[in-house]
Amino acid sequence: MDSLAIVILNYNGQPFLAKFLPNVLAHADGHPVYVADSASTDGSVSFLRTAFPTVRVIELPKNEGYAGGYNRALDQIRSGYGGATYYVLLNSDIDVTPNWLSPVVSLFDANPKLAACQPKIRSYSQPDLFEHAGAAGGFIDWLGYVFCRGRVFATFEADRGQYDDNSPVFWATGACLFVRSSVFHQTGGFDAAFFAHMEEIDWCWRVQRLGYAVWTCGQSTVYHVGGGTLHKSNPHKTFLNYRNSLFMLYKNWPSDGWLWPKILLRLILDGVSSLLFMKEGQWPDVWAILRAHFAFYGKLPTLHRQRNELKRQQLKEVQVYPTSIVWQYFAKGRKTFQEIYE
Known part of the structure; x- marks a missing residue:
């Protein structure tokens, strides 16, 4: 080896x-x-x-x-x-x-x-x-x-x-x-x-x-270099990022009580971001977000099985940043990591 x-x-x-x-x-x-x-x-x-x-x-x-x-x-x-x-x-x-x-x-x-x-x-x-x-x-x-x-x-x-x-x-x-x-x-x-x-x-x-x-x-x-295989302007990248973020959150978030409120808020914020794409005339990205959401809904039975399997393993909880980075960045104007974690 x-x-x-x-x-x-x-x-x-x-x-x-x-x-x-x-x-x-x-x-x-x-x-x-x-x-x-x-x-x-x-x-x-x-x-x-x-x-x-x-x-x-x-x-x-x-x-x-x-x-x-x-x-x-x-x-x-x-x-x-x-x-x-x-x-x-x-x-x-x-x-x-x-x-x-x-x-x-x-x-x-x-x-x-x-x-x-x-x-x-x-x-x-x-x-x-x-x-x-x-x-x-x-x-x-x-x-x-x-x-x-x-x-x-x-x-x-x-x-x-x-x-x-x-x-x-x-x-x-x-x-x-x-x-x-x-x-x-x-x-x-x-x-x-x-x-x-x-x-x-x-x-x-x-x-x-x-x-x-x-x-x-x-x-x-x-x-x-970045974007070597899939450029950042490609709507398929938008689709994958939005879809996979929902996949990841549903599978791994440890608390059942807060899972669906978080998912709902994420879906709303995704909708807000699609308005920004509309403003720039980036309609393929808007469609990519919609497709990402429907792909998430279609994958829910599999994601639920994966989530239950992880729960059965009684794995430890991992700390995440306890508030919204969107709020910190756009509302409070904290643009750097040090400002966010101060």
């Missing part, structure tokens, strides 16, 4: 592989690098075999998104290559830096209850700023809205060293997600129904309820 495996899930991302894979290989510290290809049609597999013969290529039969793709790829790495103690789930549009691995591995080695960790994620196009997908570690409020150290909604902080510590967080980003393989396989990996977006937050919530920890490592930094 390898001590660590770097695993990149690819779908029609040959330009990103050509641009960023050389740096990944240069700073892999001798660890194996895998590319799991989700039935790309852009020649990615033949390109990899020709240009990067040392990369271990896994050909998946179809595109099952981030969640299903990584589940299948990591199962194949475990069965076909002996697995690894730690996996790094790395987006193809990430530019790594020297010494990005060892500080995170040291954290895992020192803490056997650590299940997941992320480095600082900065913007590739604006390198001084934290990037949307994870920034310096993620949190969640009582309505299931997510925010980060270094990024709250559309406010991005410059990295001035304010988050250089190693610290517990609620979730670690899937853009560059270090996981303990035994915990990943113990939990069955991601919920494949999410397809993409928020599956890592759902998983981080579940592993913390099992008694494991999620951290961010301030001594490791990578740079993220």
